[in-house]
Amino acid sequence: MTNAGPARITVQRRVEWSDTDAAGHQHFTAVLRWVEEAELLMHERLGIAELTVGRCPRVRVEADFTRRLAPQQLVEVELSVAHVGRSSISYRFEVSHCGELAARGIVVAALVAPGAGAVGWPEDARDTLLGGGAVRGEHYAS
DSSP: OOOOOSOEEEEEEEOOGGGBOTTSSBOHHHHHHHHHHHHHHHHHHHTOHHHHTTSOOEEEEEEEEOSOOOTTOEEEEEEEEEEEOSSEEEEEEEEEETTEEEEEEEEEEEOBOTTSOBOOOOHHHHHHHHHOOEEEEEOOOO
């Protein structure tokens, strides 16, 4: 595999009414859900979802919210692998609307064995995550 850099993906999502809170803008959990959707799609496209789905609980989440998002706005969610440790993986994410940053942060997950604790990343999965480069995302038709 040629090293195209760490795996990364960009997906578009529409802010749904159910993604908003009583103040009329995005609920903070909506951003985290969009990030998880991007992660799953990345893992599916990289061919490692069978290894990771249901086996990567979050151990740390950090987010900064810089702009309000309203229902029906189209957002871009960019997710990239920042680091792969022995059993952990760190991602960086940004959510933007019309080129303006709305949220950014870090998500750290650990690979675990069913019914057990953390396990090391298999070498082929590590290589895929660190060298997968840009992965085809999902975008709404213009």
